[in-house]
Amino acid sequence: MLLVVTYSRAARGTLRNVCRTHEGSVVRRFGRAALLAETEFAAFQALRLREKHGEDVQIERTRPFNEFETVDAEVREAARAYENRERSSVPYSSFAAGTDFPDPERLRERDLSR
Amino acid sequence: MSDAVTVRVGDERRRGHAVDCSDLSPAADRVVAAVRDETADRSDSAPLSVTCPTAGPVHDHVGLVSPSMTLRTRTALAAAARSRGVGTPVDDGLAAARAALADVQVPATPDLERARRRLAGTESAVDECRERVATLRGRIQARREDGRETTGLEGELTEATAELSEHETERAAAREALSMARREARASRDARERRRRLEDRLANLKRTARDHLVEAVRDRYAAAVTAAPGEARPADDGSPADADPFAVDDVTAALAVARVADVRAPVVLACDRFADPAAAAAWLDAPVIRVSPSA
Numbered sequence: 075m076l077l078v079v080t081y082s083r084a085a086r087g088t089l090r091n092v093c094r095t096h097e098g099s100v101v102r103r104f105g106r107a108a109l110l111a112e113t114e115f116a117a118f119q120a121l122r123l124r125e126k127h128g129e130d131v132q133i134e135r136t137r138p139f140n141e142f143e144t145v146d147a148e149v150r151e152a153a154r155a156y157e158n159r160e161r162s163s164v165p166y167s168s169f170a171a172g173t174d175f176p177d178p179e180r181l182r183e184r185d186l187s188r
Numbered sequence: 189m190s191d192a193v194t195v196r197v198g199d200e201r202r203r204g205h206a207v208d209c210s211d212l213s214p215a216a217d218r219v220v221a222a223v224r225d226e227t228a229d230r231s232d233s234a235p236l237s238v239t240c241p242t243a244g245p246v247h248d249h250v251g252l253v254s255p256s257m258t259l260r261t262r263t264a265l266a267a268a269a270r271s272r273g274v275g276t277p278v279d280d281g282l283a284a285a286r287a288a289l290a291d292v293q294v295p296a297t298p299d300l301e302r303a304r305r306r307l308a309g310t311e312s313a314v315d316e317c318r319e320r321v322a323t324l325r326g327r328i329q330a331r332r333e334d335g336r337e338t339t340g341l342e343g344e345l346t347e348a349t350a351e352l353s354e355h356e357t358e359r360a361a362a363r364e365a366l367s368m369a370r371r372e373a374r375a376s377r378d379a380r381e382r383r384r385r386l387e388d389r390l391a392n393l394k395r396t397a398r399d400h401l402v403e404a405v406r407d408r409y410a411a412a413v414t415a416a417p418g419e420a421r422p423a424d425d426g427s428p429a430d431a432d433p434f435a436v437d438d439v440t441a442a443l444a445v446a447r448v449a450d451v452r453a454p455v456v457l458a459c460d461r462f463a464d465p466a467a468a469a470a471w472l473d474a475p476v477i478r479v480s481p482s483a
Contacts, residue, residue: 081380083387106384129297129373130380 075101076110077134078120085127092119109136144186148176193454193475194239195219206465207454210480216458219479220252223453240475243453246271250446254458255481259438261445262402265409268449269401276400278393285390292386294379298369307366310359317352324348405448409433412444417471418461446472 080086086106093100093108099116101109110116124131141150152175156166170177194203197212209219214236222228222238224247231237243251249264276282324345331338402409410433418440434441439459446455451474458481462468465478 081377082384083391086384129300129376132373132377 075112075136076116076120077107077132077136078110078123079107079132079134080123080127080130081106081132082127082130085123085130088123088126089131092123148174149181152176193477195477196237198235206469206476206478208465208478210478213480216252216254216456216479219477220456223247223251223456223477238454238477240454241452244271244451246445246449246451247453247455250442250449250451250455251453252456252458253439253442253446255439257438257442259442259445261434261438261441262398264442264445265405265448266398266401268409268445269405271450272405272448274401274404276397278396278400282390282393282397285386285393289383289386289390292379292383294383295372295376297376298372300366300369300373303362303366303369307359307362310355310362313355314352314359317348317355321345321348321352406433408448409444412447413440416440416443416447416461418459443472446474449474451475 078089080089089106089108093103096115096119099111099113099119101111103109110120120131120133124133152170155175156169159169167178169175192203192205193207194201195207195209196202197209197214200212202209218236219238222236223240224243226242228234228237244267246264246267249259249267324341328338328341328345331341413433413436433444436444439461443461451472454475454477455468455472456477456479457465457468458479460481462471465476468478469476
């Protein structure tokens with residue numbers, strides 16, 4: 075999908091109008107940002123916005139997240155276990171220490187698989 | 189009179205608190221421009237000039253009253269209240285927000301488009317080269333199996349492999365350049381975001397201030413609407429004028445706002461609500477230049 079983020083009042087206003095006019099291309103709207111469909115028409119609208127407002131418009135491409143193909147099981151299990159921990163005040167680094175759960179440093183260094 | 193106005197159209201020079209230029213038919217918008225522009229050419233060679241007190245912000249709203257005007261009445265009325273020295277509880281906040289906004293420095297954005305374009309070119313070059321290498325390998329393999337000579341193709345393969353490695357190096361450099369540009373762009377976007385938030389805050393404060401200012405002079409404005417000469421036609425929605433003083437035609441609203449305001453620069457009247465310019469000046473308590481409505 076296309077993530078369009080605006081950085082000025084004017085650009086936000088135009089984005090709002092575009093979203094209102096082309097509802098079919100909008101996956102989700104946030105205050106000053108929107109997720110647009112993965113179509114050339116949506117890309118056309120996004121580029122039009124940037125043409126008008128320059129660097130006050132940021133366009134990124136996102137993709138659906140599937141945790142079963144993007145991360146190892148240990149990451150999913152660590153997240154589940156940590157959210158179900160008994161003492162809520164324990165930071166994750168302490169929680170993971172001395173267990174099989176990945177330590178946060180290692181997680182930070184590893185990029186997602188494609 | 190200290191606030192006397194001098195209007196000169198060609199060789200004709202007229203002076204007073206209420207100046208009638210309707211017989212000279214200068215274009216109303218040119219007269220207003222001459223009133224507002226302090227730097228305008230006032231020498232005799234200029235076709236039209238107005239010498240008068242400096243126009244304040246309220247003049248932008250009601251400095252020209254003509255049948256074709258559109259007025260943002262509440263905004264104009266807020267400016268009128270300001271001209272009378274009315275303050276609001278958010279004035280300090282307004283000043284602070286304006287100052288903070290003026291302080292926002294937005295770092296220049298790196299040329300992201302160029303970086304993207306460069307990377308896009310290298311991606312396709314690598315793909316093409318890789319395909320060529322694969323094709324050559326396949327052809328060499330096939331020739332070998334047939335027991336045919338491969339020297340020429342191997343030379344081509346060496347060349348293509350070297351080219352591929354060049355393109356891969358260029359792609360790595362282009363990727364690095366883009367990711368660096370993206371990191372740099374973050375600082376610029378942070379600043380833009382800060383500026384946008386301040387602008388939002390300023391807009392909110394302005395709205396609050398406007399409501400306050402309008403409230404402060406609402407009664408005087410309503411009285412002026414009632415007292416306004418001519419037929420105060422209700423606005424398009426057909427509501428009676430006395431029910432909502434804001435639901436009146438723009439000329440009536442503008443005259444009422446001008447009457448409420450302390451207007452120093454002459455109001456240019458291109459409407460026929462008053463018997464003569466002197467009556468208009470007296471009613472508005474402001475200097476007046478009368479021009480013909482059609483001009």
